[in-house]
Amino acid sequence: MKQLLEFIPLILFFITYKLSGVRDAAIVLVIATILQMVILKWKYGAIEKQQKIMASAVVFFGLLTAYFNELRYLQWKVTIVNALFAIILLVAQFQFKIPLVKKLLGKEIKLPEQAWNKLNLGWAIFFIICMLVNIYISRNMSEEAWVDFKSFGLIGMTIIATLISAAYIYKYLPKDEQNNHKDGEN
Known part of the structure; x- marks a missing residue:
């Protein structure tokens, strides 16, 4: 379950990119990543350091991508x-x-x-x-x-x-x- 949960933001990003483009895909990726972290914290009680690093990078660069549409x-x-x-x-x-x-x-x-x-x-x-x-x-x-x-x-x-x-x-x-x-x- 935990491994599947880690791929959901990527899958949603891919689908949204194909349907709506870069900006929408980046926004979906950021929201899905934040929700992923909330679910991981709720379900497992803790978030691993590597997951925190990846999520922070996704949110930061995802927001830049959405803002500049690049x-x-x-x-x-x-x-x-x-x-x-x-x-x-x-x-x-x-x-x-x-x-x-x-x-x-x-x-x-x-x-x-x-x-x-x-x-x-x-x-x-x-x-x-x-x-x-x-x-x-x-x-x-x-x-x-x-x-x-x-x-x-x-x-x-x-x-x-x-x-x-x-x-x-x-x-x-x-x-x-x-x-x-x-x-x-x-």
Whole structure:
């Protein structure tokens, strides 16, 4: 439910953009994002820091987009947010020697430190790639192409990055006891 709720503002933005244009889509995105935050707070009692950052960026750049009736402000948001995430991951890892991915997943998964570092670096590179692809599409393709990319391309890229991360993590997971028991019988 929580993951579905996170996509509703994007879906509403996409539909409104196709039906009514940039200004209306930006207004719908801002309102839906604010409602999303209210529902998350009401239903789960708290809003995660990443969700607060994203919502603040959506509201700020969405209002600029609506006011000036120009999509470029939302295009900047995607670039800035991805750059910010990459910088935070890289600074935490190389300056403070803390892979933030471990902070997020370390309670559920036990990995060697070098694996956490590689995973953290992989996600930083992913955010840089998203930023660069966003810049390329926003500068070289139509607004409609960018909206399609924002609505579906980034989600697809994130799913692929998540699957790659899962495959990477899988090799470090302990084998279940049943497999260990079968190995002992032979």
